[in-house]
Amino acid sequence: MSGVIQGATGPWEMVIGLEVHAQVSSASKLFSGAATAFGAAPNIQVSLVDAAMPGMLPVINKVCVEQAVRTGLGLKAKINLRSVFDRKNYFYPDLPQGYQISQYLQPVVGAGTLVLDMEDGTSREIGITRLHLEQDAGKSVHDMHPDRTYVDLNRSGVALMEIVSEPDLRSPEEAGAYLRKMRSILRYLGTCDGNMEEGSMRADVNVSVRRPGADYGTRCEIKNVNSVRFVQQAIEVEARRQVDVLEDGGEILQETRLFDSRKNETRSMRSKEEAHDYRYFPDPDLLPLEFEQAWVDEIAASLPELPDDRKARFIDELGLSPYDAGVLVAEKEVADYFETVAGGRDAKVAANWITGDLFGALNKAGLEIASAPVAAKDLGALIDLIADDTISGRIAKGVFDAMFKTGRPPGEIVEEKGLRQVTDSGAIEAIVDTVLEANQHKVEEYRGGKEKLLGFFVGQVMKQSQGKANPKIVNDLLKQKLGNPGA
Amino acid sequence: MSLGLTEFTLAEARDKLRAREVSAQELGEAHLSAIGSAKALNAFVVETAERARADAARSDARLAKGEGGILEGIPVAMKDLFCTEGVVSTAGSHILDGFRPTYESTVSANMWREGAVMLGKTNMDEFAMGSSNETSHYGPVRNPWRADGDNRDLVPGGSSGGSAAAVAAALCLGATGTDTGGSIRQPAAFTGTVGLKPTYGRCSRWGIVAFASSLDQAGPMTRSVRDSAIMLRAMAGYDQKDSTSVDVAVPDYEAALDRSVKGLRIGIPTEYRIDGTPAEIAALWDQGIAWLKDAGAEIVEVSLPHTKYALPAYYIVAPAEASSNLARYDGVRYGFREDRDDLTEMYEATRAAGFGAEVKRRILIGTYVLSAGYYDAYYLQAQKVRTLIAEDFKNAWDRVDALLTPTTPEAAFGIGEKNDDPVAMYLNDILTVPANMAGLPAMSVPAGLSARGLPLGLQVVGRAFDEETVLQVGRTLERAAGFDHRPTPWWRDQP
Numbered sequence: 001m002s003g004v005i006q007g008a009t010g011p012w013e014m015v016i017g018l019e020v021h022a023q024v025s026s027a028s029k030l031f032s033g034a035a036t037a038f039g040a041a042p043n044i045q046v047s048l049v050d051a052a053m054p055g056m057l058p059v060i061n062k063v064c065v066e067q068a069v070r071t072g073l074g075l076k077a078k079i080n081l082r083s084v085f086d087r088k089n090y091f092y093p094d095l096p097q098g099y100q101i102s103q104y105l106q107p108v109v110g111a112g113t114l115v116l117d118m119e120d121g122t123s124r125e126i127g128i129t130r131l132h133l134e135q136d137a138g139k140s141v142h143d144m145h146p147d148r149t150y151v152d153l154n155r156s157g158v159a160l161m162e163i164v165s166e167p168d169l170r171s172p173e174e175a176g177a178y179l180r181k182m183r184s185i186l187r188y189l190g191t192c193d194g195n196m197e198e199g200s201m202r203a204d205v206n207v208s209v210r211r212p213g214a215d216y217g218t219r220c221e222i223k224n225v226n227s228v229r230f231v232q233q234a235i236e237v238e239a240r241r242q243v244d245v246l247e248d249g250g251e252i253l254q255e256t257r258l259f260d261s262r263k264n265e266t267r268s269m270r271s272k273e274e275a276h277d278y279r280y281f282p283d284p285d286l287l288p289l290e291f292e293q294a295w296v297d298e299i300a301a302s303l304p305e306l307p308d309d310r311k312a313r314f315i316d317e318l319g320l321s322p323y324d325a326g327v328l329v330a331e332k333e334v335a336d337y338f339e340t341v342a343g344g345r346d347a348k349v350a351a352n353w354i355t356g357d358l359f360g361a362l363n364k365a366g367l368e369i370a371s372a373p374v375a376a377k378d379l380g381a382l383i384d385l386i387a388d389d390t391i392s393g394r395i396a397k398g399v400f401d402a403m404f405k406t407g408r409p410p411g412e413i414v415e416e417k418g419l420r421q422v423t424d425s426g427a428i429e430a431i432v433d434t435v436l437e438a439n440q441h442k443v444e445e446y447r448g449g450k451e452k453l454l455g456f457f458v459g460q461v462m463k464q465s466q467g468k469a470n471p472k473i474v475n476d477l478l479k480q481k482l483g484n485p486g487a
Numbered sequence: 488m489s490l491g492l493t494e495f496t497l498a499e500a501r502d503k504l505r506a507r508e509v510s511a512q513e514l515g516e517a518h519l520s521a522i523g524s525a526k527a528l529n530a531f532v533v534e535t536a537e538r539a540r541a542d543a544a545r546s547d548a549r550l551a552k553g554e555g556g557i558l559e560g561i562p563v564a565m566k567d568l569f570c571t572e573g574v575v576s577t578a579g580s581h582i583l584d585g586f587r588p589t590y591e592s593t594v595s596a597n598m599w600r601e602g603a604v605m606l607g608k609t610n611m612d613e614f615a616m617g618s619s620n621e622t623s624h625y626g627p628v629r630n631p632w633r634a635d636g637d638n639r640d641l642v643p644g645g646s647s648g649g650s651a652a653a654v655a656a657a658l659c660l661g662a663t664g665t666d667t668g669g670s671i672r673q674p675a676a677f678t679g680t681v682g683l684k685p686t687y688g689r690c691s692r693w694g695i696v697a698f699a700s701s702l703d704q705a706g707p708m709t710r711s712v713r714d715s716a717i718m719l720r721a722m723a724g725y726d727q728k729d730s731t732s733v734d735v736a737v738p739d740y741e742a743a744l745d746r747s748v749k750g751l752r753i754g755i756p757t758e759y760r761i762d763g764t765p766a767e768i769a770a771l772w773d774q775g776i777a778w779l780k781d782a783g784a785e786i787v788e789v790s791l792p793h794t795k796y797a798l799p800a801y802y803i804v805a806p807a808e809a810s811s812n813l814a815r816y817d818g819v820r821y822g823f824r825e826d827r828d829d830l831t832e833m834y835e836a837t838r839a840a841g842f843g844a845e846v847k848r849r850i851l852i853g854t855y856v857l858s859a860g861y862y863d864a865y866y867l868q869a870q871k872v873r874t875l876i877a878e879d880f881k882n883a884w885d886r887v888d889a890l891l892t893p894t895t896p897e898a899a900f901g902i903g904e905k906n907d908d909p910v911a912m913y914l915n916d917i918l919t920v921p922a923n924m925a926g927l928p929a930m931s932v933p934a935g936l937s938a939r940g941l942p943l944g945l946q947v948v949g950r951a952f953d954e955e956t957v958l959q960v961g962r963t964l965e966r967a968a969g970f971d972h973r974p975t976p977w978w979r980d981q982p
Contacts, residue, residue: 048590052815054583055570055592055694057729087811089857091834098814147828151819279857281866284700284808286730 003171005209007243012209014239015216016169018231019204020182022161022192023136024067030135030159031058031101038198042141042152050157052096057285060085064159065289067191068108068133069299071161074189074306075128077112079296083132085286088278094138094151102162104280107132108289114165114185115308116177117326126178127166136160155199161192167206167216172232179203179228180330184307188332202226205259207238209246217242218252222259222266234259238266310335318347327355333369340376345383353379357397361404373407374400382410395419395467423470425477428461431469432477435460443482451485454478492517497561497660497714498741504550504560511550511560515543515604518562522606522658527981528629530652532567533575534607542604549602557721559602564653564662567608568615569595569705570694574605578696579613579623579646582816582841584823592694593726594663594705601721606659609649613843614813615670615698618915620648621906622845630678630899631656631974635940638977641899644674644915650708651678655974661709661718665695667702668801669894669919672931675708676894676944679933679972681961682708683715686952687926688733691726697812699805700731702923712932712962716740719954735952743955744962749783753960754887758794759918761896768893768943771935775891775945778967779960787887791879796872797921802913803856803869804924809846810853816841848909877925884950889960892918894931894944918946928954932961933970942972 005012029036032049049056072079084106087099109131116124138156140149163182169175183194183201193200203226208219222238225231238259242252256275257266282288305313307329314325314335328351329335342350358379362372382399385391391399391414402413414420422428435457436443446453454475461474492514495503503509519536539562546560570576570588577583591599599605612622619642620628628648630641632655643652647664651674654662664671666684675682683706690705697703707718720741725734755776760769780786818824818837825836842850856865883890895915905912922929928951931944945964949957 051820053570053588053590053821054576054578054586054696054815055588055692057693059728059730089811089814091814091817093817093819093830096815096820098817099811149830277859279811279854279859279862281807281811281857281862284731285697 003174004212005239005243007247009247011212012239012243012246013212014170014172014235015167015208015210015219016171016175016235017167017206017219018165018169018175018178019206020163020179021202021204022163022182022186022194023200024064024133024159024161025190025192026061026063026067026159028061028063029157030061030064030133032157034157036158038200040154042150042154044154046153046156050096050153052098058101058283060286060289061159064133065108065291066299067159068131068161069296070189070303071163071186071191072109072112072131073296073300073303074185074191075109075112075114075131075163077128077131078110080106080108080110081291081293081296082106083108083289085133085283085289086280087283088280090276090278092137092140093149094140094153094156096138096153096156100135100137101283101286102134103132114178114181116174116181117311118177119173121322124174126168129164129166131161131163134160134162167208167219172235175205175235176228176232179231181307184330184332188304188306190304196227199226203231205231205234205238207235207242208252209239209242218254220252220255220257220266222257223269225259230259230261233261233264234266237264241266307335314347318342320347320351324351324355331369337369337372337376341380341383343380345380345387349383350380353383353400357400361401365404373405374403378403378409385410385414389421389423389470390414391419391421392467392471394462395421419468421470422465422468423473425473428465428469428473429477431461431464432474432481435464436481446482446485449485454482457482493521493657495660496711497709497717498711500561500660501558501717504546505555507550511543511546511604512540514560515539515562515606518606518659521656522653524980525656525658525978527978528631528652528656528658529626530609530628530649530656530658531564531607532577532579532610532625532649535574535605538574539604539606542599546602546604556601557717558598560604561602561660562604562606563598564606564609564650564659565595566611566647566650566663566665568611568665568696569663570696571595571605571608574608576608576696577624578615579611579625580816580842580846581624582823582838583821586822588694590694593691593728594695594722596694597724598663598721603721609647609653609662611649612646612670613846614696614809615646615665615667615703616809616845616849617645618669618673618912619900619902619905620645620674621902622843624843627902628652629902629978631976631978632678632899632941633974633977637939640902641941642677642902644677644895644899646670647674647682647708651675651680651682654678654680654708654710656976656978657973661707661714663705663722664708665698665703665705666919666923667698667704667805668923669916671706671708672894672919672929672944672946673915675931676933676942677899679942679970679974680708680710681712681715681930681932681965682706683719683930683954683957684922684928685719685723685954686733686928687923688731689723689735689928689952689954691724691729691732693726693728699808700812701808702801702805704923712930712958712965713741713744715930715961716744716958733952738955740955740958743959746959747783748779748960748963751784751889751956751960752787752887753779753784754787754789754883754890756789756791756794756883756890756892758791759892761917764893764896767937768896771943771945772891772893775934775964778964779891782963782967784960789883789887789890791876791883791921793872793875793879794921797876797924798913798917800869800872800876801916801920801924802852803865804873806849806853807857807866808853810850810857813842813846813850845909873924876921880921880925880927888950889956890948891960892946892948894918894946898937898939898941898943922948927951928957930957930961932964932968934964934968935970936972942970
């Protein structure tokens with residue numbers, strides 16, 4: 001995947017903008033007191049307002065507004081002290097009111113930015129156009145009956161943040177990086193759980209192509225894509241389709257399309273002419289949303305350290321490489337885990353254990369950091385055991401595996417298995433002597449200048465000590481007994 | 488049964504109930520009986536006799552202990568736009584067939600809490616859209632009043648026509664109405680009753696079927712200004728379930744009634760002298776001015792220059808909001824449905840059969856004015872006009888304390904007379920609509936009879952949340968007019 005498509009007539013550049021729909025983390029819905037928990041039985045979490053019973057009125061949930069403001073602050077965006085809720089009118093059975101309450105001309109959050117960390121270590125700023133609050137619709141269930149549709153209103157009225165980017169993205173990779181970064185920020189802020197499988201985060205993808213440096217082409221909007229991978233695939237196939245159309249002398253029509261991940265293609269949903277006329281107008285049941293700058297300041301003061309700042313700190317204060325720092329801050333839980341492990345220890349060593357052994361083991365076991373069997377304080381203790389020469393680095397790998405399997409602390413494992421390093425130089429010297437004795441002609445070769453045989457001797461000694469001999473002592477003793485190579 | 492029991496005002500009945508001179512049950516039975524013999528008026532959609540008896544028994548028990556709320560034991564009728572728990576609530580529409588809410592509107596709940604006895608739900612124009620009560624799915628309401636020497640049926644006005652007729656015919660001591668463009672005041676004027684539209688935000692809209700959210704306001708319909716004051720106090724109050732409800736203390740309105748208007752400045756808006764106003768309406772207005780002057784008020788000519796744009800702007804804003812508010816009546820969750828295999832066909836068939844012609848007309852107008860390409864020219868422009876109208880009133884309040892105008896440009900007209908001409912029908916609201924557009928309290932008080940012997944009303948408009956001055960001026964007019972005419976009960980035991 002790359003942002004440039006080599007067509008038959010020359011290169012084409014992709015231009016991508018994303019509209020992320022992020023479910024606000026809140027106990028109750030945007031305009032009603034009904035619960036929002038995922039996985040409830042159908043139509044259990046529905047208030048009279050959500051079902052649009054006659055005479056019912058919406059009342060704004062302050063928590064949702066606070067979450068939107070918090071998100072806006074996290075995106076370094078302009079917070080609008082006055083915004084307006086509008087009605088977006090259309091008919092559908094899972095939209096009980098016959099309109100969605102949204103924000104159209106005056107959103108609660110204005111322009112902001114999101115910094116993309118690219119694989120090559122560079123970073124790029126992507127413009128955020130706006131963030132607004134809106135209600136989610138219910139869910140139409142088409143597969144429960146051959147010719148009937150069922151409606152589940154549990155989601156009806158749940159608060160969403162629609163976060164719109166500028167058309168600043170130039171490749172599927174960038175789109176993926178944008179989504180991952182957005183998810184990371186939202187999770188740091190605690191404003192959305194970012195769970196794409198449960199539908200807490202979905203994206204509408206706007207794609208167009210152009211000759212490098214030319215004006216924007218006509219875009220198509222791919223609706224409701226629900227994973228990072230699908231977003232990237234959808235962009236790839238849609239851009240390719242557009243290039244094919246253009247190179248065949250055709251014209252791109254502005255339209256809404258659907259991505260079919262099974263067939264790996266996008267299909268037209270409705271053209272611009274067929275587009276709904278949503279007849280937006282200010283919702284007369286709601287007053288304009290107004291709040292004080294002081295309230296915004298209060299929220300700003302309670303903001304956690306965000307991934308960009310944390311990354312900078314990991315680099316500047318802990319001496320991590322930009323790459324390691326980036327990997328560690330992406331998930332708040334990982335960064336928190338790392339900070340516990342690294343506390344009072346060598347940060348680079350901690351980073352290596354986490355990005356290497358821990359991630360490898362988690363990956364293999366299909367686990368998330370939150371359910372890692374090795375507690376952060378235990379991983380820290382393991383590092384301490386190496387640092388104070390209780391065990392060797394090699395032994396430590398085995399101890400880690402045992403920790404991962406059993407969840408037990410490293411000290412117990414070391415004691416139980418008798419893995420404590422041998423630092424008694426007398427005992428080690430005996431082994432060294434045995435090894436040198438058994439390999440007389442190799443000793444000759446070493447002394448004759450074949451210096452790299454030292455490793456062989458170390459290996460033999462370690463083997464005989466079942467890995468428990470302190471490698472430094474082994475080295476020192478060997479060098480002492482072998483004398484200078486080539487001497 | 489004594490007919491006299493239905494002839495009290497609400498205030499008189501309250502005093503007699505408290506003095507235990509009458510019981511709530513006697514009073515309730517008298518009104519149920521009156522309703523039973525007034526079928527010809529078609530004022531009620533649902534009668535709730537059992538409920539009324541239970542309510543009255545409860546009230547008697549409270550009154551016996553010397554307890555009871557503001558409306559304890561008072562038999563009232565509820566406009567069928569209010570959702571009432573367990574009682575069919577139709578909004579006068581076929582599309583809400585059989586709809587029984589599981590909840591109670593805030594205003595009706597407030598009234599029950601204050602001890603009111605529910606007689607039933609009153610007929611109304613479908614979704615409160617109409618000025619004659621002829622758009623109801625349940626048929627037109629007949630005005631208890633008839634012109635002298637003429638047996639033809641007249642409209643009671645609308646949309647709260649059933650409530651107005653029930654109050655005028657003494658079928659209840661008071662009834663709720665709602666007023667979006669005059670739906671309380673115009674029928675009050677047509678039936679010789681008192682109708683008060685409070686300040687927007689004074690009464691909660693929660694549980695009232697919405698017509699035009701930014702204009703709808705519930706209010707009392709009664710036979711006297713005092714009754715209006717008593718009933719409003721029970722209905723009003725801040726409700727956190729309605730975001731447009733305003734948290735302002737509800738005063739004892741009754742206490743304001745006997746304040747003198749001496750020194751009050753009453754504005755006479757020049758622009759309300761509309762060409763073609765019948766002479767008798769103009770004369771009534773002049774009479775009202777004279778009464779207030781005699782009572783010591785200062786009369787001031789004022790200008791409300793944007794008045795002439797109020798009606799056209801109203802007929803953009805109200806249908807726009809209605810077109811969206813009525814989208815929920817789609818046959819999916821409740822009420823009437825025309826089953827079809829295809830979703831779009833189901834929507835179309837349900838709404839085609841479920842809504843009447845006037846409602847469809849307004850949905851179409853509203854959809855049109857909100858459409859891409861027309862929004863700016865219509866809806867946005869109308870909102871600007873609305874702001875200007877509100878400013879006109881604001882400017883007037885620098886100079887006067889209340890305004891006096893006629894309520895309607897004419898007296899009650901015949902059933903069927905204006906059905907072919909929607910614009911002629913809409914013109915009925917020309918004097919009442921501005922107060923809705925500005926959200927101001929306004930009241931119609933019966934002030935005299937037309938040459939044909941039909942009631943005519945005068946309208947008092949006040950500052951936002953100053954219902955007290957409106958009631959005070961209304962009481963002064965009432966006292967001066969001495970309006971004690973009652974319709975001849977031709978309807979008794981008529982089919």
